Structure formats: C-alpha cells, structure tokens
Amino acid sequence: MDNLITRLSALLDPSSLLLGDDISEKYHADWSGVDPCQPAALLKPKNTQQLSEIMALCHEYAQPVVVQGGLTGLSGGATPQAGEFAISLERMQGIEEIDTTAMTITAQAGTPLQVLQDTAAEHDLFMPLDLGARGSCNIGGNVATNAGGTEVLRYGMTRSLVLGLEAVMADGTVISAMNKMVKNNSGYDLKHLFIGSEGTLGIVTRVVVQLQPKLRSCHTALCTLEDYDSVTQLLGELKRSLGAGLTGFELMWDNYLDKVLEVVPDLQNPFAESHPFYLLLEYKDSDEVAGAERFESALFSHLEAGLITDAVIAQSHKDAERFWQIRDGIGELLQVLGPVSNQDVSLSLTQLGKFTEDLESRLKAKYADMDVLMFGHIGDNNLHVVAYTGRAEDKPLINTDIMLMIGEYAGAITAEHGVGVNKRDFLDQSRSPEEIALMRTLKHAMDPKGVLNPGRVI
Numbered sequence: 362m363d364n365l366i367t368r369l370s371a372l373l374d375p376s377s378l379l380l381g382d383d384i385s386e387k388y389h390a391d392w393s394g395v396d397p398c399q400p401a402a403l404l405k406p407k408n409t410q411q412l413s414e415i416m417a418l419c420h421e422y423a424q425p426v427v428v429q430g431g432l433t434g435l436s437g438g439a440t441p442q443a444g445e446f447a448i449s450l451e452r453m454q455g456i457e458e459i460d461t462t463a464m465t466i467t468a469q470a471g472t473p474l475q476v477l478q479d480t481a482a483e484h485d486l487f488m489p490l491d492l493g494a495r496g497s498c499n500i501g502g503n504v505a506t507n508a509g510g511t512e513v514l515r516y517g518m519t520r521s522l523v524l525g526l527e528a529v530m531a532d533g534t535v536i537s538a539m540n541k542m543v544k545n546n547s548g549y550d551l552k553h554l555f556i557g558s559e560g561t562l563g564i565v566t567r568v569v570v571q572l573q574p575k576l577r578s579c580h581t582a583l584c585t586l587e588d589y590d591s592v593t594q595l596l597g598e599l600k601r602s603l604g605a606g607l608t609g610f611e612l613m614w615d616n617y618l619d620k621v622l623e624v625v626p627d628l629q630n631p632f633a634e635s636h637p638f639y640l641l642l643e644y645k646d647s648d649e650v651a652g653a654e655r656f657e658s659a660l661f662s663h664l665e666a667g668l669i670t671d672a673v674i675a676q677s678h679k680d681a682e683r684f685w686q687i688r689d690g691i692g693e694l695l696q697v698l699g700p701v702s703n704q705d706v707s708l709s710l711t712q713l714g715k716f717t718e719d720l721e722s723r724l725k726a727k728y729a730d731m732d733v734l735m736f737g738h739i740g741d742n743n744l745h746v747v748a749y750t751g752r753a754e755d756k757p758l759i760n761t762d763i764m765l766m767i768g769e770y771a772g773a774i775t776a777e778h779g780v781g782v783n784k785r786d787f788l789d790q791s792r793s794p795e796e797i798a799l800m801r802t803l804k805h806a807m808d809p810k811g812v813l814n815p816g817r818v819i
C-alpha cells in the first residue's frame with residue numbers, strides 16, 4: 362500500500378490525499394447508521410482526468426475503494442469498510458451548462474441536488490427530482506442510487522430524468538455518454554448500467570438531466586379515508602380526472618399520524634375525529650384559477666360519493682407546508698424513537714393493503730411492546746415501515762422478518778434507498794438466482810478485480 366500511496370502523492374496535491382487522523386470523521390460514515398470506519402486514505406480528485414488516473418493506480422494495486430457523494434445514503438453503501446480508500450466527489454462540483462432550448466442541465470457529479478434545483482428555477486425551469494436530503498446529497502449520488510422522492514408519480518425516478526452521463530470505470534477508463542437527446546437507439550444505452558448500481562460498476566462524474574417547464578400553480582389537500590380499497594380506488598379516479606397533474610399521493614396510516622402529532626411540537630391534526638387513513642394530495646397545473654377549480658371539483662365529487670370522508674384544502678403556501686410537515690415528521694420521529702427497523706419497500710398496489718395488515722399482526726404477535734408506523738408514496742408502490750419495541754436486540758430480528766415477508770409477497774426489499782450493505786443478504790428475496798448471477802457477471806466484466814464498492818449490492 363505504501364508504494365501506491367507514494368505514486369498517488371505524485372499525482373495529487375497534499376490537500377487531495379489525506380491519511381490517518383487528518384481524515385475528518387465526516388468521511389467515516391454515511392447517514393445509514395452503519396458503524397463508522399476510518400478509510401485507509403481519503404482521495405479528493407478535482408476532475409475526471411485525475412479520478413481516472415487514481416482508479417488506474419488502484420486497479421493496478423487491486424486496492425478497494427468506496428465512492429462518497431453527499432454521504433446521505435441510508436443503506437451503508439458509502440461507509441468505508443476496513444482497508445478501503447474513500448474517494449470523495451466533493452471537489453467535482455459545478456453547473457457546466459443550462460440549455461433553455463433543450464431544457465437540459467449538465468452538472469458535475471459532486472454538485473448538491475439543491476444547486477441544480479435553484480439553477481433550473483432561475484431559468485424558469487423545474488428540476489423534477491426532490492428529496493429531504495436535497496441540500497447535502499449530490500446529483501452523482503442520486504444517479505448512483507436511482508433516487509426517487511416526491512416527484513416520482515409524475516416524472517419517474519432519477520433513471521427517467523437522466524439523458525446522459527460520464528463515468529470512470531474500475532480500471533480508470535472514462536466512458537463519455539453525455540447524450541442530450543431524448544431519442545437515441547444507437548446501440549446499448551450504457552448509462553443505465555451506472556444508474557442505480559450504487560457505485561459498484563463505475564463512478565459517475567458528470568450528468569445531463571432533462572428539465573421540465575415550471576408549473577405555476579400547486580394545490581394541496583389533506584383527506585381522510587376509511588379503508589385501503591378506497592385509497593386505491595381514489596388513486597385510479599384521480600389519475601383519470603387530474604391526469605399527469607397529480608404529483609403527490611402520500612398515504613399515512615393512523616398509527617404514523619398519531620405518533621407524529623404526539624412527538625413533533627407545533628403540529629396539529631386538522632380533523633376533529635380519528636380516521637384509519639390520511640392522504641396528502643398535491644396537484645400542479647399551468648393555470649392558477651382553472652387548476653384550483655379542477656382540483657376542488659375532483660375532491661368534492663369524491664367527498665359526495667363517500668370515497669373521501671373529510672378533506673381540508675390548503676388556502677395558502679403556509680397551510681400546504683404544515684400538511685407536508687406532518688408527512689415529513691418522520692425525520693424528527695427517528696431522532697426520538699431509539700432503535701427502529703426502518704424499511705423502504707415496494708409492493709404491488711393490490712397486495713399492499715393486505716401486506717400491511719398481515720405485517721402488523723405478525724409482528725405484534727411475535728414481539729412484546731411492538732409499535733408499527735406506516736406511510737409512503739403509495740402512488741409509486743412505495744411503503745415506509747418503522748417497527749420497534751424499544752429493545753436494540755430486536756432490531757435485526759425485525760429487519761429479517763420484514764425482508765422475508767417482502768419475499769413472500771413478491772415485493773421489492775428496497776424501493777428507493779438501495780441495497781448497499783444493509784440489505785445485501787436479502788437480495789434473493791426480490792431477485793431470482795438467474796438475475797443475481799447476471800448481476801455478478803456484469804460486475805466481474807466491469808470490475809474484474811472487485812475494487813469498486815466491494816461487498817455492496819451483491
């Protein structure tokens with residue numbers, strides 16, 4: 362390793378190569394809660410060329426590396442493991458181009474997501490990706506994890522937004538696929554190998570994203586429903602009546618809403634009575650007045666028909682923020698609940714309701730003091746489950762129970778956050794042996810020495 366460090370020092374200035382206690386604790390772990398570990402070295406390349414030379418050397422010495430973006434990942438993929446060099450993309454930041462005709466933005470991978478959002482907004486455009494970690498996560502990390510977030514119902518996950526990218530392979534080869542066209546069937550679309558591969562097949566260095574026109578009017582409401590069948594029926598009805606303008610369909614079970622209101626100060630239940638389900642709806646339109654009419658008339662017709670039992674429409678931006686604070690209260694909850702099994706899973710809409718009932722009854726029968734909280738981007742099949750007993754030793758057992766149930770229901774063990782190290786051992790609950798074998802074949806072809814993010818995903 363000393364010889365490799367000597368050769369890397371010849372390549373990088375002292376501030377780009379740090380060792381031992383010079384490496385700040387920030388680089389010891391991502392936000393997943395996986396045990397921190399000091400990397401054997403921290404490398405901060407300034408550009409693609411430098412990163413390519415670093416990887417060529419690490420490949421020559423078979424030196425394992427872990428790729429670090431904004432470190433907000435929740436599956437442990439960016440947390441170093443013993444002996445790994447950490448490669449941080451934080452110096453590879455900046456918007457390279459905004460093309461207002463093609464409505465595209467080109468950015469370096471280490472650019473925070475919020476910078477892309479703000480730059481798009483300055484040009485009266487919309488960056489169709491948003492998530493709670495927007496100020497800290499990087500567009501490269503979003504691409505590597507195929508992030509979802511709150512705009513998926515209309516615009517899809519990151520995979521649907523990326524037109525082109527550049528990546529450095531395990532041996533330092535640079536793949537430039539900076540496509541700016543919507544249609545391009547000239548051979549394999551290689552960008553998809555890197556999107557969602559969690560840094561195991563290559564390091565994303567630059568990205569071209571398709572922007573969208575900014576919609577001027579946004580309407581938000583909080584509704585109550587009495588059963589899961591009404592939820593799925595309403596989703597179908599609203600998709601038909603509001604079309605692509607339906608951008609938010611966030612379901613909260615009563616167990617989640619009650620706990621958030623109990624724990625987070627200053628939040629109030631807008632409804633006088635309790636209901637089994639609470640639904641946060643968001644509708645966007647290009648016309649303020651017509652948009653409001655369309656949204657309200659859709660809500661009233663479903664209230665009259667009894668599909669929705671009560672509804673409050675936000676009368677101001679502040680009201681809408683308050684509704685979202687209830688949905689986003691999970692951040693505060695996680696800080697006070699102690700050891701929890703915190704899962705983001707996917708299920709088919711037809712199975713999701715039955716799964717949640719089955720899960721709650723099985724967990725409560727098996728563990729004393731069990732609490733289960735549920736919410737999710739149900740329009741995207743995405744269910745978040747927080748299950749806990751207050752005892753740390755139960756957490757891994759509960760994780761396993763939920764993962765095995767996902768296998769039983771043919772769901773996805775992770776909807777958004779990725780496999781990383783946390784869910785690697787459960788991949789076979791969602792993927793067939795043939796699929797996993799093909800993943801290994803790809804990994805071996807693209808990283809024969811296994812130097813890139815080893816032990817993540819597969």
Ligand SMILES: Cc1cc2nc3c(=O)[nH]c(=O)nc-3n(C[C@H](O)[C@H](O)[C@H](O)COP(=O)(O)OP(=O)(O)OC[C@H]3O[C@@H](n4cnc5c(N)ncnc54)[C@H](O)[C@@H]3O)c2cc1C
Pocket residue numbers: 391392427428429430431432433434435437438439450470491492493494497498499500501502503504505506507508509510511559560561563564565566692777778779781814817
């Ligand atoms: C408060 C909060 C809210 C969140 N909300 C959502 C949400 O709504 N939807 C959702 O999908 N996710 C969500 N996440 C998780 C989400 O996956 C990450 O926040 C984000 O996409 C990761 O970006 P990052 O730059 O922080 O990556 P990191 O945490 O640094 O890395 C994540 C993984 O990608 C790899 N990686 C990072 N950069 C690169 C690169 N340039 N090339 C190759 N590999 C790379 C890392 O090795 C690691 O495996 C949330 C996280 C938090 C903390």
